[in-house]
Amino acid sequence: MEKKTKITAEEGKQDLVITREFDLPVALLFKAHVEAEIFEEWMSHEYGTTKVKKLEARRHGSWRFETTDAQGNMLFGANGVIHEFVENQKITRTFEMENTPFPVQIEYLEFEQLTEDTCRLKMQIVYKSVEYRDQHLKMPFEYGMNMAHNRLQDVLSKLK
Amino acid sequence: MNLRRDVFQAIADPTRRAILLLVASQAMTAGAIAANFDTARPTVSKHLQILTECELLGQEQNGREIYYHLNPQKMKEIADFIEPFRKMWDDRFNKLESIMKKYKPKK
Numbered sequence: 001m002e003k004k005t006k007i008t009a010e011e012g013k014q015d016l017v018i019t020r021e022f023d024l025p026v027a028l029l030f031k032a033h034v035e036a037e038i039f040e041e042w043m044s045h046e047y048g049t050t051k052v053k054k055l056e057a058r059r060h061g062s063w064r065f066e067t068t069d070a071q072g073n074m075l076f077g078a079n080g081v082i083h084e085f086v087e088n089q090k091i092t093r094t095f096e097m098e099n100t101p102f103p104v105q106i107e108y109l110e111f112e113q114l115t116e117d118t119c120r121l122k123m124q125i126v127y128k129s130v131e132y133r134d135q136h137l138k139m140p141f142e143y144g145m146n147m148a149h150n151r152l153q154d155v156l157s158k159l160k
Numbered sequence: 161m162n163l164r165r166d167v168f169q170a171i172a173d174p175t176r177r178a179i180l181l182l183v184a185s186q187a188m189t190a191g192a193i194a195a196n197f198d199t200a201r202p203t204v205s206k207h208l209q210i211l212t213e214c215e216l217l218g219q220e221q222n223g224r225e226i227y228y229h230l231n232p233q234k235m236k237e238i239a240d241f242i243e244p245f246r247k248m249w250d251d252r253f254n255k256l257e258s259i260m261k262k263y264k265p266k267k
Contacts, residue, residue: 005250007242020253028260042256121253140244 018123026119030088059085103128170214187229
């Protein structure tokens, strides 16, 4: 089974598709998206802790989360509303990155059971324009380099 | 494993990214690079070896010293932007999977 996460971003289109297969029953994959504590755990990383401020897992519910660094500075905030919500099948939601010029994105998440113990997630993200999509794709790289730079400055300041 | 994949593993490490930033401005010897980090010298050497193996760094002999410099061509390949984005989601999903596996009752 191909387990790697795949990204399809065709040139000149304003959407992208993320697909991934999991060794999990579909109900557990779905649970990881709707239970705040679990979501916080897999969305946190070495540089930041993610906290769910609101997660109304239902049609017309809204959501918001924040990622902060070790000093409590907010690194990233996002929010949106849920439009479609079908347990173990789909979530359609908007995604707004706070304090950025990015327009709201629409995300279509489809959860599919493959076998009793395996499932697939297909996530289509639609952007306002091709340019915004491409800019969003570049973010992790720039972010990574900034982080490295901060780390380097930490190291250098200790030497003084 | 292909080379391309190695490159992204190489930059996944914060120290190695910091090394790349250091040598971006000027070619440096291993000793000069190591002087910027708290980590032990052999650890820095290992990082330099990895970065050299995947061609992010080039080596140049100058007298008795070996200078490391950035390979801009390879760095450009990294800037091919989809891979870091994919890697970010792959890391998240790997984490999600391992967390939820613990939820599963033992069979």
